[in-house]
Amino acid sequence: MLPVTERLGRVIAVYGRRYRVAVDGRELDCVTRGKKGGVACNDRVAVRETGTDSGVIERVLPRDNLLWRSDEHRAKLLAANVDQVLVVTAAIPTPRAQLLDRSLVAAEAAGIRALIIVNKSDLPETAAYIQRLNPYRELGYPLIPISARMDVSPLKPWLADRVSVLVGASGMGKSTLVNALVPQAQAATAETSEALDAGRHTTTHTQLYRLPGGGELIDSPGMQEFGLRHLRLDEIQAAFPEYRRLAGQCRFHDCRHLQEPGCAVRAAVESGEIMRERWWVYQDILRENAQIGH
Template identity: 55%
Template sequence: MTALNSGRVVATFGKHCLVQADQAIVDCVSRGRKADIACGDAVEFKLTSPGHGVVERVQPRRNLLYRSDPFKIKYFAANLDQVLVVTAVEPGLNENLINRCLVAAQAAGIPACIVLNKADLPQTQELHAYLKAYEAIGYPVILVSAKRDVTPLLPRLIGKTSVLIGPSGVGKSTLVNALVPEADVRTAEISRALNAGRHTTTHTRLYELPQGGALIDSPGMQEFGLHHLDLAGLQAAFPEFHRLIGQCRFYNCRHLKEPDCAITAAAATGAILPERLRAYQVLVEERLAAEQLHK
C-alpha cells in the first residue's frame, strides 16, 4: 500500500491543486468529479509519479470561505485567521460587493477588516471617513498605499493566515507584490507547475510572508453569491442587527416591508447604516427568489 504524504494546498485551479510538502511542490488532482479543495487546506495525498499526486483526504477545516449561486459553490480559502476585503476610490467603492464579502466572513466565523488601498489619491480621505461607519460595526479599516506604504497592514499579518478578496482594479496584485517581495517569482513557479497552457490568472494562491504568516490572493470578482445562507444565517451575519432582533412587531419579521420593524426603523434614523440594511434586503430577496425556483 502506497504511503500517504501530508501537505498544504498553496494554489488551486479547477480539479488541480499544488500541494507544498516540506520543500517540494506537488501537482495534484482531487478524487471524484467535484473540485472540493480550497487554498490553505491541509491534505493527505498519494504520489503517482515524481512531482504528481492525488489528494486522498482533506483534513478537518477550522473554517472555509466560499461563495455560491443556485448551481455551484466556489471556494476561496480554508483555515483562515482573517479576511481582508480590499477596496479603493478608483475604480470606485463597490459597497454591495464589500458587504457580501463581510457577510461571508461573518457567516464562516472569520474576523474581517477593510483594506482601503490607494491612500495617495486625494479622494481617499473622503471615502475613509465614510467607511468609519463600518469600524463602528466591528470591521477595522486600514489605510494603505500598495505603491508607497503598506506598513499599517503589517502588524495584522504577522503569524496569521489571511486572504485578500475584492473586485478587479483595486490594486490587490500590487499589494501582494509589496507584501511578498518574491511574489512574481512564486507566481511564475506556480504557472509552470500548473502548465503554461492553462489560464493561471484565475487561480487562488498562497504566499508565505517574510515576517511569518501566509497571504492568500484570490482572483478579482464582480459577483459574490451567498445562496448557501438561509434567512436566519443572513440575519446572524449582520452583527448590528443582533440587539434589535426580537423587537419587531412580528416574531417572524424578515425586515423587508413589514410594519413596525425595529431594524428598518433603526436604518431610518441612521442608527444602522441604510446601505447595510439594503444589502441585507437584496440578499433576502435573492434567497426567496431561489426558493421559488426550486419549488
C-alpha cells in the same frame, strides 16, 4: 489514521482544477480523484504520490472554516482555515455596489473576522472614500488605509502569525499588495484599464504566500459578484452586526426585517441609526435565496 500510501499536505495554490500541495517540504502538482472539486486554497489534504512531483488528492481533512461564494450554478471556494479576511477596496476604479458588504457577510457567516483595507491612499479621491466607510468601524470592522504602491506598513502588525486571505474586485490592488509585502512574490499586476478592457482579471489563480515577518497571505482572483445563495435566513441575519443589538426588539419573534409592523431594524434604518444601503444589501441577499421565499 492514514493509509501507508497517503501523506498529509496543504494546498498552497489552486489553478482551476489543479492544485499545488506542500508535502514534507516538497511541492506536488495534484488533481482530485474523479471529477469532484471542493478543494480550497489552504485546505489540509491527504495525498497519494503518483509520480515525480505529482499526486492525487484523496480527501480533504476537516476544516476550521471555509470562505466561499455561490451562485445559482456552483460554489466557488476561496480559502479554508484562515484567521482573517482582508476585504480590499479603493476609490478607483469605482467599487462595485454591494461587493464590500457581501464580502463582510460571507466572512461573518463563515465565522472569520474581517478587516477593510482601503488601498490607494496616495490618490486624492481616497480621503472622501474613507469618510464614507467610517461607519464600518462602529460595526466592529477595522478600517485600514494603505497605499500598496507607497506604504503598506500600517497593515503589517495585523498580519503577523496569521493566515489572511485577500478578497475584492479586480483592480483594487490585491496583487500589488502581495508584491509589496512578499519581496520574492512577483505576482502579476496590471493597469486597471488594461485588465478591464481585456475583459479578464489579472490574477487567475489563488495562491498562498509566506510573509517575511511571519504569517501567510492568500491572493485570489478579483470578483465581480459575491453570490451568497448558500446562506439561510438566520445566517444572513446573524451576519449583520448592527442587527444584533436590536435582537428581541421586533414585534414578531420571526421578523424578517422587511415590511413587518413593529420592526426594530426598519425603525433604526428610518432614524439613520443603521446604514440604509446595508439594509438594501440584506434585502437583495434574502431575495436571491429562493428557499426563503420572495
